[in-house]
Amino acid sequence: MTGFRQAQIDLDAVTANIRHLRAIIGTPHVIAVVKADAYGHGAVPVARAALAGGADWLGTADIDEALALRAAGIDAPLLCWLHPAGADFAAALAGSIDLGVSSAAQLAEIADAAGPATAQVHLKLDTGLSRNGIAEADWEATFAHASELERAGKIAVRGIFSHLSNASATDDRAALGVFTRGLALADAAGLTPDLVHLAATAAAIDMPDTRFNTVRIGIGMYGLSPFDDRSSAALGLTPVMTLSAQVAAVRRVAAGSGVSYDYTYRTTDESTLVLVPLGYADGIPRQASGAGIVSIGGHHFRVAGRIAMDQFVVDVGNCAVAVGDEVVVFGDPAVGVASASDWATAAGTINYEIVTRIGSRVQRRYPV
Numbered sequence: 001m002t003g004f005r006q007a008q009i010d011l012d013a014v015t016a017n018i019r020h021l022r023a024i025i026g027t028p029h030v031i032a033v034v035k036a037d038a039y040g041h042g043a044v045p046v047a048r049a050a051l052a053g054g055a056d057w058l059g060t061a062d063i064d065e066a067l068a069l070r071a072a073g074i075d076a077p078l079l080c081w082l083h084p085a086g087a088d089f090a091a092a093l094a095g096s097i098d099l100g101v102s103s104a105a106q107l108a109e110i111a112d113a114a115g116p117a118t119a120q121v122h123l124k125l126d127t128g129l130s131r132n133g134i135a136e137a138d139w140e141a142t143f144a145h146a147s148e149l150e151r152a153g154k155i156a157v158r159g160i161f162s163h164l165s166n167a168s169a170t171d172d173r174a175a176l177g178v179f180t181r182g183l184a185l186a187d188a189a190g191l192t193p194d195l196v197h198l199a200a201t202a203a204a205i206d207m208p209d210t211r212f213n214t215v216r217i218g219i220g221m222y223g224l225s226p227f228d229d230r231s232s233a234a235l236g237l238t239p240v241m242t243l244s245a246q247v248a249a250v251r252r253v254a255a256g257s258g259v260s261y262d263y264t265y266r267t268t269d270e271s272t273l274v275l276v277p278l279g280y281a282d283g284i285p286r287q288a289s290g291a292g293i294v295s296i297g298g299h300h301f302r303v304a305g306r307i308a309m310d311q312f313v314v315d316v317g318n319c320a321v322a323v324g325d326e327v328v329v330f331g332d333p334a335v336g337v338a339s340a341s342d343w344a345t346a347a348g349t350i351n352y353e354i355v356t357r358i359g360s361r362v363q364r365r366y367p368v
């Protein structure tokens with residue numbers, strides 16, 4: 001039976017998705033990206049399932065996310081790459097967490113924090129995104145400094161990496177060219193990284209020459225497609241999260257009844273309205289008001305009117321629905337329900353955002 005608000009997480013699908021992607025990508029290393037609580041799926045259980053599927057590294061954005069995995073007893077190699085001012089690098093190093101380095105200043109701070117130990121770092125190069133990463137103008141000086149710190153035993157450059165824009169094949173090809181230039185400069189500076197990684201899920205699948213010896217897999221592990229024109233099934237992936245709730249109320253109303261805030265929906269006939277206890281506090285995008293599709297008892301219904309903070313309504317006409325019945329919001333379309341991608345389309349966003357924003361009131365369940 002479904003919970004009042006629940007996200008069922010199919011960990012076997014995580015394992016199978018990683019196994020499948022590894023088989024088609026074929027790199028010696030796969031970093032499973034479990035940042036943002038594994039895109040809303042639960043970082044610790046997902047990390048374990050990804051490792052079971054053959055991922056040999058884990059990646060997070062924040063040091064705290066990486067430390068939480070260590071606290072849960074996960075001892076796999078771990079990389080994190082987005083650091084605030086005054087980041088606690090010493091805590092990360094004490095937890096044997098590799099650090100992405102995005103500036104010369106960060107490199108110096110990490111070397112200091114290492115004390116007598118050797119900090120394992122991955123130099124992050126900006127190859128076009130203009131976000132994190134060492135600017136191309138600083139590469140030579142930073143590589144020279146890194147090489148010096150390496151000889152002094154303060155750091156080891158275990159990896160060099162960058163991230164693609166997905167703006168277009170042409171843009172990603174250009175970024176690959178920039179990255180390759182960076183690798184040559186690093187090599188000339190005497191750096192010999194074990195791991196070279198550029199591709200996330202999309203490029204790992206579509207651009208073999210971005211794979212080097214390591215890829216970082218996020219969305220694909222969750223069974224979702226990073227492409228507009230290809231479904232999960234077309235990629236051989238199984239969606240991991242199924243979001244559902246129990247019907248909280250059912251009422252029979254007359255024709256012409258207004259529904260939810262602003263009465264953007266009115267019934268056309270006498271009809272049955274069903275209240276679903278999920279709203280934008282739970283990550284159901286308000287932008288999908290009047291557009292998202294749910295399924296109840298195998299039938300599909302559109303959201304009627306505005307999605308509110310805690311609830312939305314569907315008009316089920318003359319269908320028999322009872323309080324406590326299961327409403328599936330999204331899951332694996334192979335079983336006849338809407339997908340996270342369908343909701344993304346309804347809300348004008350991407351499937352990444354749909355799953356990642358599912359809120360803390362929604363209980364994650366891990367069937368065994």
Ligand SMILES: *Cc1c(COP(=O)(O)O)cnc(C)c1O
Nearest residue numbers: 033163200201216217218219220
């Ligand atoms: C989030 C993230 C990824 C994962 O990307 P997907 O498209 O979900 O596979 C990879 N690398 C970096 C640097 C990221 O921030």
